[in-house]
Amino acid sequence: MNTRLLIVIALIIAGIAGWFFQQQDEVSPPVSIEAPDVDYEATEIKAVQTNEEGETEYKLTAESLTHNPETNLDEMSGITMNWEPSAESRYLIEAGTAAISQQTGDLSLSGGFSLISENKKESSDIEPIKVTGSTLKGNTKSGKIYSEEPVQVEQGMNRFEASSMTANLETGEYEFGQVAVSFTSAERQDKALF
Template sequence: MNTRVLIILALIIAALAGWFFTKQGDIEPPVSIAPTDVDYEATDIQAVQTNEQGETEYELNAESLTHNPVTNQDEMSGVTMNWEPSDEQRYRIQAGTATINQQTGELQLSGGFTLISEDKADSNIAPIQVSGQILKGNTKSRQVYSDKPVKVVQGMNSFDASSMKANLETGEYEFGQVAVSFMPPERQDQALF
């Protein structure tokens, strides 16, 4: 082979390699290293909150937790909370995500929630289960509410409501625009005599 052809071929290969290198050398999008709003992060959380008398108020389990110092809120995912705000009531709350402010007690559950209420004094009463998309409340005032639709189930009974308010200390609920489906048993004709 002619040396001139080999030199031209080598220059073409070098030009292609240079072009390829310059195109592959760019990082898109450029990496920016900036401070985050996260103060600390943790996974597999198990926490206990006590009241002023040192009694357990609630137990909390979460898959992950991040603390945002700007908003002073703990942001959690995969949340399960066992809450006993009084001697009569016990609650189990599950949610996809939750934010809580430890100083004010403000709480917001989102990504779907389930609130199960049990009467500690009478185990014969079926638990009340409330489920919906968003639940807000305050752990200090022991009040929760949802201005989004909720579904309520207790034993064989169920209904839908457009909103809900609850005092978890007393176990009192208030529902807005309740929709109930009533299915009476089938009629069975029997002779009286």
């Protein structure tokens, strides 16, 4: 073949390819990259928080954790927390979801929670208190918690419901609002006194 013929065929092919690409429309919609809503996220979390003296405040396990930069909160799901606000008491807290501020210590539990008090003294005869409800708020640094929604309370054989609760976990003091108790008395037995 002649070289001139090959050059002409190459120019025709290049012209057709150039015309074809010129006829193509722009890609729509254009790709946009936005900043993510989280700084970091992790799964299967095991964490320990200490105070300024290096003493353990709480130990925490969670299924997942994400840090929200807008609110500066650690948002977790499936949490279990061993909280020791004082030398005498320890609390086991479980919740569906939680949001904790590491700087302020503010804590918000939702998705159902369970709070169980445990006395560190082995010889204690005091039954643990178990409080369950839907939401719980508090502060890990002050040791105070509260719920403005109904809670159920159990201690040994005693059970009652309350419309709200506040507690100071360092001192072990609880306050309940509008307590409702159902009381079943023992069956009456008529016996002769003499």
